[in-house]
Amino acid sequence: MRSILPGEAFPAHTPAASQIFTTVLCHGPLTRTEVAKRAGLSAAAVTKAVRPLIEAGYLVEDVDEEARPSLGRPANPVRVDGGRALFIGLKITGDEIIGVLTDLCCRIRTSRHVPLAAPGPRAVLESAAALVHELLAEADGFGVPVSGLGIAVSGDVDRAGGVVRYSPFLDWRDIPLAELAEMTTGLPVTVDNDVRALTVAEQWFGAGVGLSDFAVVTVGAGIGCGLVVHGRVVSGAYGVAGEIGHLSIDPAGPPCHCGNRGCVEAIAADPAIVRAVREATGIPVADAAEALRLAHGGDPGAREVYARAGAAIGRAIGSVANLFGPERVIISGEGLVAHDLFADQILEAFAASAFGTAGQCDLRTRPLPFEEWARGAAATAIQSFIRSDTY
Amino acid sequence: MRSILPGEAFPAHTPAASQIFTTVLCHGPLTRTEVAKRAGLSAAAVTKAVRPLIEAGYLVEDVDEEARPSLGRPANPVRVDGGRALFIGLKITGDEIIGVLTDLCCRIRTSRHVPLAAPGPRAVLESAAALVHELLAEADGFGVPVSGLGIAVSGDVDRAGGVVRYSPFLDWRDIPLAELAEMTTGLPVTVDNDVRALTVAEQWFGAGVGLSDFAVVTVGAGIGCGLVVHGRVVSGAYGVAGEIGHLSIDPAGPPCHCGNRGCVEAIAADPAIVRAVREATGIPVADAAEALRLAHGGDPGAREVYARAGAAIGRAIGSVANLFGPERVIISGEGLVAHDLFADQILEAFAASAFGTAGQCDLRTRPLPFEEWARGAAATAIQSFIRSDTY
Structure with missing residues (x-):
């Protein structure tokens, strides 16, 4: 379909050329030798692929008068011109x-x-x-x-x-x-x-750069999870994957909209938190922002709800770590406005549920603006x- | 290290040649054209790689007098000589x-x-x-x-x-x-x-052939899980992966040897079943075989223990499906001698916990001898x- 659309063709016509460009995009500036090493390709292949990308302005070479060419190849690092x-x-x-x-x-x-x-x-x-x-x-x-x-x-x-x-x-x-x-x-x-x-x-431009196995867990209106395994995002054979929100962690837990009980989402997503804060405090809070204000104001019932949510998220991340052993889990999403109320509980529950060396996984909280x-x-x-x- | 050891070198000296042989091993007999298509390589590359493998006797060509060469390439299927x-x-x-x-x-x-x-x-x-x-x-x-x-x-x-x-x-x-x-x-x-x-x-010779995403769940002395994602076995960044036995599915569940509570292994592995059958029946069963005899004999307390174990296994497989969306889950292990006592509960709990289309995952029970x-x-x-x- 792209042929009928405006714009120009990107001058990387083979998988190897695309890979070379991606390597510079994610890790640059890099010399051609460094690109070759990272991409597992020959320096000659890199030199050949880089030329048209420089000519078309997608890559630029940082000129350093001190650098000496090695084996006839330019020694200057190349980087992506983001503005191209x-x-x-x-x-x-x-x-x-x-x-x-x-x-x-x-x-x-x-x-x-x-x-x-x-x-x-x-x-x-x-x-x-x-x-x-x-x-x-x-x-x-x-x-x-x-x-x-x-x-x-x-x-x-x-x-x-x-x-x-x-x-x-x-x-x-x-x-x-x-x-x-x-x-x-x-x-x-x-x-x-x-x-x-x-x-x-995150994989190309964020906290997942250079990692072959990591997860992103998002907290907010829902509880989501993106998984990268063997360097590729997991999509699921039937279209479902990363449904950390529907890990059932407590058979006696609250009912979930999916029909199951004790799902992480039924404990730790915004609507569940609002409902639980209403029940715990008797105050008819309208939304997550009001629930949060109540907890930040020191209401013990509301604070307990956030603590339980943190424990549920931590246990769910423990399950992710036990099953696929990611190098890092990036916790993000608009729900992190309540970070101070449940960060400790996430870490505690994760430590308790991660098995053996899976607990070495690097948990990283990364509040992201909604955009x-x-x-x-x-x-x-x-x-x-x-x-x-x-x- | 292999160089100092006896034996002869396998005549596939490039990743492509290994891949071609593996394709025939897992899917053969195949014609060279079919191999090329499956492996995503050129027919010329396949023809070139196949020749030394035939010469060394690892591949054999089934001679069919009717088959006509196409484009100069032999049309006969090749297969691995297992006895080689x-x-x-x-x-x-x-x-x-x-x-x-x-x-x-x-x-x-x-x-x-x-x-x-x-x-x-x-x-x-x-x-x-x-x-x-x-x-x-x-x-x-x-x-x-x-x-x-x-x-x-x-x-x-x-x-x-x-x-x-x-x-x-x-x-x-x-x-x-x-x-x-x-x-x-x-x-x-x-x-x-x-x-x-x-x-x-299973991936090369069993129920996982041709699947890029599947899981093997083993039931018995422990509860284990092997995951294949994007065509490769998952090993975990820190050496731990597939620890389905240590998914914590019930905060009020029995203590586990790992220090956590309500792990699948603490509910559904042989030692947990033996312990629970003793408690439920008051009979000091010595091992899993005795517990099984009691349940097969109709003891309601013992049968209930197996039913609970099945539900735990089913929920755990639901977690695997929700996170990875495998195409198939192969349930195996020596614990399947109790298959008749918990198969229905595995399926029911899986259906209740699988989210959306993740429930389409093909659950396959495959009793395997211990060898x-x-x-x-x-x-x-x-x-x-x-x-x-x-x-």
Whole structure:
């Protein structure tokens, strides 16, 4: 489909060339020799792939007069020129769309929100197209093309097919979102699950760079998890993976919307916390922000609810560590505004449930602004732009 | 190290050639065109790699007078000659060593057990060497060399380094088992965790053939799990992975030897079942066999213990499915002698805890004789023989 769309071809025509560019993007600046070593390719292959990328302006060579060529190869490091291309990322939630314009290094240049009146696909597509056109107008000022659009949606998303198979928050089923958005925006579109998109951003540009096995756990309206195993994001044979929110950790726990009992999400997600704070305090708090204020104000019942949530999250992360032994788990999401109320409990419960050396896993808390979800979407667009063989 | 050992070099000197042989081994007989398609390589590369493998007798071509060459390439299917090489696999438990002699297709030719008087490394190595020499004598009758020895041990095993880092059952720490066994047997040795070895056997020769994502769950003295994600066995960044037995599924559950509470192993492994049957019935059953007889005899208390064990296993498999979304889960292990007492509960608890389409995962029960563990060890030796880049 990309052939009918505007923009120019990226001058990396083989998997090896894409890999070389990705190596510089994630780890640069690097000399050609360093790239070859990291990518497991010959220095000659790197030199050959780098040339057209420099000519097209995607890579730049830092000139250092001191550096001496070795074996006839330039010794100067190369790096990605982030400003060479722009990307748009959108995160669609039940009540708004967040959009960011990023450069090729996934640095946010500008961001915008639009509220959503209705969650139907037609209304969402119209709002999304309007937001994209605003961001395209902003992009004009930079004088480089927007090379791709990424859209992140919660739920079961078939990235390869560009289809949202099922999104409970939006109540969408089998929406060919990539095709529809390509028609309304004229951009190449990548659609992915929101947590997986955030995981891609961490893998390429964040705390997952250089790790072959790590997890991202998101805390907030839901409890999500993105897994990278053997260097690749796990998608699940049937479209479901990383459903840490539906690990059942207590048969006597509260009922979950999924029909099971004692799921992590039924204990530690925002709606569960609001409900539990109401029950514990008798105060009819309206939302997560009010529940949080009560706990921050010192209410012991409310604080206990957050402590229980932290313990549930810590045990769930312990399960992830016991099953696949990640090198690092990055804890993120808007729920981290309550970080001070449950961070200790997360660590304690993790330590108690991690088996043996799995407990050496590096737990890292990383509060992310909400626009990071949209940045994740942009990261998937960058990934698609660079290589078409990712999925 | 292999250079000082007897045997001949396997004529696949590149990763592509190893991959081609593996494709025929797991999926054959296949025509060269089919091999190329499956392996994602050119037909020319396949033709080139196949020739020396046929010359050395590892591959054979089924002659079909009707088949016509296409584009100058022979159209006859090729398959592995299983009898071309032999392998030995050993599984070391706390009280015995099980040994098998297999062919290159991992078919068992003969098997033997020896009891272990003491679990110390020296005594185990002596018994293992004696068992290997018996199996080597048997192999003489087949007129082909034994090309490798695999040893499977429960616990934390560093396959690449050939070291048993920690095996609780044997109380071993940091034993360079591969090096020691190479010295006493003269064979190239591969050492791996027992559940991972069984998983390799399923991946190459069993119910995991052709699947990029599946799990093996073993039930018995412990509860183990081998995971294959993106086509490779998961080992864990810190040496721990697949510890399904230490998923904590009930904070009010019985204490586990790991120090946590409500672990699957503390509910569903043989020692836990024996303990729970004693408590439920007041009868001082000595071991799992007696507990099983009581339940098979209709004792309601004993039957309830097995039902609870099944529910715990089913919930744990649900957690695996929710996190990784495997295409299939193979349930195995000597604990399946109680299959009739908990199979329904496994399925029910799995269905209740699997989230959305993760529930489509194919649960397959596969009772395996105990020598299958040793066959798993042989599979790792075959893997090492064919390719040195596996780990």
